[in-house]
Amino acid sequence: MGFAKQQVIKSRGRRVTPEEDYNRFAKNIYGIYGDEIQDIDSYNQAFDDYMGENLQGGQDRDLRRGGFEALRKLHPSIAQEYSDVKRVDRRKRKVIRPREEYVHVAYVGDKIVYAREDKVIYHYKRGIESRIVYRDRKGRFARKPKE
Amino acid sequence: MGYNGLNKIEFNLLEGWYCNKGVKIALIKSLKNRELALLVPKYWPNEKNRSVRNIRCHNFGVKENGDKLGLDYIYDVTGFFKIQTHYNLYYSLAEYKNGLPYNEPRLSDRNNEEWNNNHWKEMIGYDWLIDIDSPSFDEIEFAYHSAVNLKNTFDRLDVPYYLRFSGCGFHFVVPYKYLPQDLSFNYEDNNNIYKFLYNLTKILYNNISELIDLNIYDSRRVTKLPYSLAVYDREILVCHPFLSDEEFNDFKKEKYVIWPSIYKLRPQNYPYQVGNRGEHLFNEEGSMRNFYKNYDIKGVV
Numbered sequence: 001m002g003f004a005k006q007q008v009i010k011s012r013g014r015r016v017t018p019e020e021d022y023n024r025f026a027k028n029i030y031g032i033y034g035d036e037i038q039d040i041d042s043y044n045q046a047f048d049d050y051m052g053e054n055l056q057g058g059q060d061r062d063l064r065r066g067g068f069e070a071l072r073k074l075h076p077s078i079a080q081e082y083s084d085v086k087r088v089d090r091r092k093r094k095v096i097r098p099r100e101e102y103v104h105v106a107y108v109g110d111k112i113v114y115a116r117e118d119k120v121i122y123h124y125k126r127g128i129e130s131r132i133v134y135r136d137r138k139g140r141f142a143r144k145p146k147e
Numbered sequence: 148m149g150y151n152g153l154n155k156i157e158f159n160l161l162e163g164w165y166c167n168k169g170v171k172i173a174l175i176k177s178l179k180n181r182e183l184a185l186l187v188p189k190y191w192p193n194e195k196n197r198s199v200r201n202i203r204c205h206n207f208g209v210k211e212n213g214d215k216l217g218l219d220y221i222y223d224v225t226g227f228f229k230i231q232t233h234y235n236l237y238y239s240l241a242e243y244k245n246g247l248p249y250n251e252p253r254l255s256d257r258n259n260e261e262w263n264n265n266h267w268k269e270m271i272g273y274d275w276l277i278d279i280d281s282p283s284f285d286e287i288e289f290a291y292h293s294a295v296n297l298k299n300t301f302d303r304l305d306v307p308y309y310l311r312f313s314g315c316g317f318h319f320v321v322p323y324k325y326l327p328q329d330l331s332f333n334y335e336d337n338n339n340i341y342k343f344l345y346n347l348t349k350i351l352y353n354n355i356s357e358l359i360d361l362n363i364y365d366s367r368r369v370t371k372l373p374y375s376l377a378v379y380d381r382e383i384l385v386c387h388p389f390l391s392d393e394e395f396n397d398f399k400k401e402k403y404v405i406w407p408s409i410y411k412l413r414p415q416n417y418p419y420q421v422g423n424r425g426e427h428l429f430n431e432e433g434s435m436r437n438f439y440k441n442y443d444i445k446g447v448v
Contacts, residue, residue, distance in 0.1 A: 103282075105282060105286050105289045105358070110296060111296075111354065111355060111356060111357075112289050112292060112293050112296075112355075112356040112357060112358055113356075113357045114357050136357075
């Protein structure tokens with residue numbers, strides 16, 4: 001029997017993840033998000049961001065809780081109870097656009113900003129016209145110098 | 148595919164530049180009590196492990212105090228002009244009490260662990276670098292406008308600074324003697340200088356330009372050495388310090404581009420004699436006082 005197989009403990013007919021897997025997961029997630037993980041909420045956000053939609057309900061719950069418990073052992077300053085560990089409602093999360101969208105250099109007043117391309121639709125009496133505009137990270141209109 | 152390195156003519160050009168006595172003197176001036184680093188450019192990621200850090204280099208001869216440590220020796224031992232991978236030259240923002248310990252530039256013979264852990268105990272200064280990066284060569288005018296705006300702000304507030312063209316952007320460097328002297332060099336302390344300078348830079352990022360680089364503020368940060376060559380995949384440029392307002396106002400990137408030439412091994416476009424140019428500290432009599440007041444930064448004198 002291989003070493004990995006020995007680590008799998010059967011309990012009530014379900015596979016139980018070995019503790020060292022949780023430890024490794026905790027180290028990985030802390031390595032990526034570091035001090036951003038301050039408490040249970042920031043851990044939940046980091047977890048959702050890290051795992052995406054890859055896990056099913058039971059797997060998600062187990063790894064989320066086990067990972068948090070292991071993380072608390074590694075970094076005792078993260079000290080809330082894991083009964084609070086739950087999936088953050090995706091609908092309530094603030095939409096953060098990926099950095100890659102902001103690739104155009106433009107002006108907002110005198111300030112030079114990175115902006116993204118956006119479309120604005122103007123309604124005129126004679127019809128509808130769509131124009132390309134640029135917006136910075138705060139949503140302000142930015143202007144590009146004429147080429 | 149991609150970049151295949153420099154050709155023989157370009158290597159000759161590099162050698163002609165770096166072996167010029169005036170250039171060597173200019174390089175050594177900036178390296179006193181600081182670290183020299185030879186870094187492989189980022190568009191050549193497979194060769195990253197060739198980069199060499201923690202080099203002590205205080206003269207351009209072969210020997211220093213009986214040890215082989217001069218610039219010529221470093222050229223020799225790193226194969227600076229012999230290998231197809233070239234280096235860009237960087238120096239540390241940190242200044243050390245007695246410079247770096249004597250070390251062997253050969254990577255295999257070095258053990259830097261102790262220095263990497265304890266170097267901050269030897270630090271006596273750390274300059275504030277504001278790095279304005281252009282996203283590409285075609286958008287360099289945005290970096291220039293950012294530099295103009297920042298320069299106007301610093302001049303209005305009487306902030307002392309050095310100003311350089313870095314090859315693909317601009318560097319403003321405020322010497323440590325104008326910064327608060329009671330901040331810690333230890334990264335683990337709460338009142339460390341890196342966090343303080345990051346916050347100052349963030350203010351400029353929010354108010355002046357998002358081209359200002361916020362990525363690295365730590366004790367090991369290095370920046371391009373003045374009068375060294377910035378080698379890019381398309382061009383080779385001089386990291387050029389500006390000595391006057393007129394020189395900066397007359398900025399044209401083409402002036403600092405060095406094109407390879409078969410007949411001449413000296414720079415073709417660069418119109419300046421490096422010899423005794425040195426660097427110019429703008430607003431030498433000024434201080435950071437107005438800057439702190441203007442941006443409402445409390446707790447510093």
